[in-house]
Every structure is written in structure tokens, then in C-alpha cells.
Amino acid sequence: MPFNSLRFFLVFPVIFGVYWAIPARCNLWRKLFLILASYLLYMNWNPAFAIVLLGVTLVTFWGGLVCGGGNEKGKRHLIWVFAILGLLPLLVFKYYNFLNDNVSAGLSALGLGFSLPGLNWAVPVGISFFTFQAVGYMLDVYHGRVKAERNLVDYLLFVSFFPQITSGPISRADELLPQIKRENTFNYSQAVSGMRYLLWGMFLKVVIADRAGIYVDTVFDSYERFSGAGCAIAAVLYSFQIYADFAGYSLMAIGVSKTLGFDLVENFNRPYLAASVSEFWKRWHISLTRWLTRHVYIPLGGNRRGTARTYLNILITFLVSGIWHGANWTFIVWGCLHGLFLIVERIFGWQRKDSKGLVKASRVLVTFVVVTLAWVVFRSPSISDAAALFGRFAAAGGQLITKGSVGHLIYCLSGLLFLLSYESLKEYFPESYNRLANRKGIRWATYLVLFSMILLIGVLDGSSFIYVGF
């Protein structure tokens, strides 16, 4: 059940009411209630998906118990077994068909006609997110960063907690499990903050992301009709669409969690104001970046094994990031591109350079352009489509925009103006922002304007979030 659906807004007050109606001393009942709500909401997508969720939860719970507390040789083998078992549903559901198709194509190119039957199963929603969270816990236990969880109820809630299950943020055990264990009491400031996150996330999703998506889909689906400028507008809008969509989801997940007394990790920090691609990755999908850093980059040796090995480790880490996003060459190329950008920045030391004024503005702009070009590959259905679209950037003929898109663009730009003003103010003028934010009248007026814009110009069809597909 997506956060932007009316159904969720009818169900959530019930969850909120029942949860806080259970006394804090009956924490076990609260947890059981949240597990039940989480599973029911998850099963709303497809009841069968819950089996996969439960399977991954039980395997990693067991793995944590077996592999915890040491690096002995036996455990080193066992952790591999459990990691593979934990990742198996993800590998099968998400990558089997991709591997099968590519191996078959490779073999047929060699004149060997052989292929396995394809799987025609729907990929469980959020499988990449909850699998990484669960496997991440198990690896943390193995490395002694956290103690093995012995309470199955707490662990069930840790993996299935409904605000984050479909699109993250990917929480760490040392962040979320202590919050699950403690007896939460209602905190007014936290709940109000949660409502703010919820409102802002909804605004980003329906006013910016879904509105931009209408134009982006039109162009990406038939780019040959559009001029270079038209394709460039679509590429820029896609950058904002995916940001507003994913950040919107994350904010709503954080907001819902806060109203229930849980603090999840911030997943975005104004990524398009980054002055380098390295900085971009410290601001974009923060929970995945730190997962990959902790469980891929550092185990590979990080930057401790010389320059060449560091570059290789960066490339491998971003390759994993690309593969994590989906079983398509476009994601793999997108990941590799970002890896290469980071390597280039390291070679020239750009990521360390601090700048101000016009120089910084130029660097922010260049970073945005580079990231946007990579998003074109990410968004395209195939590499050949991405190449053709890049080719269109230089084309003179074709439409700039369609007649029917003008209204969508104006609505979207009004939302973008709001977003850019807010982010610039927070990034570059934090004192002014705080001054404004402390004035109750301005705060309330802003909430009402956002709410009105959602109803007046938002796309209110309850469309799903892009990252739910990952």
C-alpha cells in the first residue's frame, strides 16, 4: 500500500491510534501489533511475498545466532553459507531471468543453442531493501559490530517494519533494534516533526515527481519525435523526478516512523547541491552508500591497499550498486559510470577541493550535469535507447514540448521552485532558514500552502514509487 494513496491515509490513523493506545509497559504487544500491521500492509501487495520476507528474516536471524561473536574459520565458512541463503531469493527473483537470457544469448552466439526456462514470477516488493538490511545485520554480527539478536519478535519487527520495508531507508541493527527494545513514550516534537516529513514527502512525490514523470515518460517513450532541447529538458526533469520520488518516499517513511516514536536514518541531504560526484554520494541514498561502504568497499580493502586497488574497489562497489538497482545492463553501466566519475575525481583530487562563490556554483552545476547524463542511462530501457537519446541531444528537428505537456511543466516548475528555494535556503543560509522556521505563522502558512498545492496540482492517482520496483 503506497504512502501516497488515500487508503494508506485511512489506515495509518488506525495504526497510530492502536499503537499509542497500548500502554508503554506492554511493549511486547505494541511490537506484535506493529509486526501484524507490517505484514498485513506488505501482503496487500501480494500475500505470497510475505513468505519470502519471513524466509529472509528467519535465515538471517538464525545466521546471526550461529555466526555471531567471532571470526573463526568455521564461522567464516558459515557466514558465506548464510549470506548466500539470505541473498538467494533476491538473486533468484531479480536476476535469474537476466542471467539466463544473457547466458543463452552468449551461448547461441557461439552456436550453442541452450537455455533454461524463464521465471514468470513477480519480484517481491522491496526485496532489495529488506534483504540488504537483514544480510547487513548478519554481517555486522559476524564482524562483532553488534550482538546477535536473540529475541525473534524484535528481529521480525526490525526486518519488516512497514514504513521502510518497500523502499528503505536501509537501517542498521545498532540504530533500529535499540529503539524497538525500548519502551517508547509519545514525544510531541518528534510526532510533529514526523507530520512535517510526511507532508513534505507527499509534496515531493505528487507535485514534483509524478508531474515531471508525465513529461519524462512522453519523451523517453518516443524521443525520436523530440528535439535536442526537448530531450535535454526531459533528462533534467528526470533527475528531479527520481530525486523527488525517492526522497519523497524516504521522507514519508521517516515521518511515519517518527509519529510512532522511531527515528530512521536520513536518506538524502540536498544531493543536487553537491560540488562533486563524491559529495553527491554522501548526500544521495545515504543508507545504501554506507551499506556498500561497510559491506563491500571496506572488506575489499577500501583505500588501504594502494591507489590502483582503491580505484578497483570503487569500481566494484559501484558495480554492485548498479546491479542492486536492477537486472538490466543500463543499471550496470550507470553504476560503472559513477565509479569512473569517482576515480577521475580522485585522480585529479577534485573531491577534496573546497570552493566558494562562482567556482562552487560551477562545480555544483557540472556535478548536476554529469549526474543527469548518468540518469539518462539509468532511465532508458536499454543501452541502445540511451545511446540514441544521447544522439538526439544534438538534433535540431523535432518538437520541444508537446501541447498537452505545457500545463504539466508549469505545475511541475512551480513545485520545483518551492523545492529549490527551500533547499538553497537551508544549504546556504541556514540562519535565515532557522529564523523563518521558528516563526509559527510562517510555518503554518507553509504547511497550508503545501497541502493546498498537493490537492490542487498534485497527481493524485496513487501511482507507485520508482524505487519500489528495485
Added chain:
Amino acid sequence: MWKFIRNTALFFLLAAVIDAASGVGFALLRKMARGGQTYKSEYLKDTGTPDILILGSSRAARHYVPSILEDSLGLSCYNAGEPGCGIIPAYVRYKLVARRQPPKLLIYEVSPYFDYQVDKDYSKYLGEIRQYTDDKLVRDVFLDFTDELENLRLCSRMYRNNSRLLTNIRDIIAPPVSDKGCVPYFGKMKQIPDAANRKQGGVKAARQAPAAYKAQEIDSLKLGYLERLVKEALQDSVTILFAVSPTLGMGQLYKDYSEALRLCEKYGIPFLNNKLMKDIAGVPDYFYDPNHLNYQGAVAYTQALVEQLRRYAPIPVQPPGPASGPDR
């Protein structure tokens, strides 16, 4: 906790006040419309009583010139076609007019995709009529195409007017050029498909055509409304006919008129298939794009249609003369 509940309730109360005020504001904006879609909807809802009513999608809105029909037939005429819309808003518009006074003649320009083929979603049709869901007639149709929670959403006036603001303002400040509801295209095709492609509908047109055109699955709900329109128009003693206006050699695309033909046979109404009309369908100068006539083409087509109406449609044709009706 109580402070949180109180402030949340206060927020929603303020939002409800703003919402109600916006409803009044939007109603005012609609009344101020000088043309365009907003004026057309208001006219059809509140005052329109044309003798000839034209319904359909963009091909209806751009191909039928009411002033020619009025001058030739001596009957008032209004083009209630709407770009991108099919049977759903068309049915509503007919009912809104007919409850005051049914037209004498109803010309329905058939577009299979909009009228009875399966569509991705209905939102593009419903956005136009959602603002009028105060009216029970409109609301009942609207709810047939939405989920069970829509009644709740419709409590919000802002939701009812979602995405309408720019259209409403445009129709006050700079409404599109219109001749009694007809919004013709001006200008000629920039790229003319070669003869070989023309038979296939043109490369460009083929790429533009939504995949659903090829699938040709039937949407029973939309088809049901098309049939209801025919039945209720006949009950209202309206002469109804289906028409297909010329295209630039779209022989292979959009050919599935079987459902429209079936209805025509079932109810004994004429089907004027002018898709390949002589002297128009093969003349690129008459087209704005392969699927739409320009103004010159619309005039030529409407003039040719007058002759067909005299021949096929048993309407009480009056001698040429001025006819009443709005000119927007």
C-alpha cells in the same frame, strides 16, 4: 498527545476552510471564462440548447464547423467535441444538454481508442468532468469509472478542481480561437509522409500511436456508455449518427470500427465512414497531421457532410438562414 491531536485537528480545520473557499473561487473562475474548454463545459451544463450537437474527441472538436452546418441546414449547432476525450465526457455533455432540451441531431465522431478500446486509465477523461460532480448526474457517471474511495476524495473542492487552475485562467485571459465549440487547427503539415508510408499511416503516426491501438481489447464499461448514449438519444427522439472524418491514409491504423458498426446495425442508425473521403483524405494540404484536418480541411469536410446529412439523416432540415447560439 492531546496537544498533537488538537493541532492536527486545527490544521485540517484550516485546510477545510481554505478548501471550501477554493470551491467558491473556482466556480467564479468558471463563470468568468470567455472561451475554451471551461466556457464550453459551462455553456453545455447551464444554457446550451443546440439543434445539432457534435460529440467526440479532438477529431470531432477540430473537424466539424458549426457555422457551416447552421448556414446550410438552418439549425443551431454546437461542437461539444473535446480533444483527448471520448465517450465518458461526451455522454455527460449529452445528458446535461438533453435534460433541458434534447438536440434534433446528434453527430458522434467515433474514435475506437477513446470510445470502446481498453485504455491505461480513465483519469484523462475524468479530470474534465470531476469539477462538476456536485451535479448528481455527473457524479453517478464519474463514480462508475473510479474506485469506492472516490466519494471521499470528492469531499475536497480542491481535489475536484485538481489540475484545472491553468485551464481556467487561460480561458479567461486568452481562450483558444473557437467557432461555436469548434477549435480548428491552423497551418499545414510540416512533414508529409511519403506515399508508401501513408498507406501504413505514416512512420511518425505509427510511432505516435499508443500500443493500445494495436491491442484492440474492448473496454466493456466504455462500450456500455456508448450504447447507453445511443439508446437514450433514441428514447429522446434524437436523430443520432456515427461518423468518421477523413484521415491522411490511416488505412491500417484505427480500423477497428466493428463495435461502432455493431451498434449502428443493432439500433438502425447511420454510420458515415468518411475516413477515405474523396477529394479530402488524399490531400495533404487539408491536414495538420495525419489524423487531424486543418481549418481548410475542416471547412471542406463539413461542406461535404452537409450533403450527406441531407441524404442520410432524416432531420427536419430548414431553409438556410441565421441560427441562434453562442459564437465561442
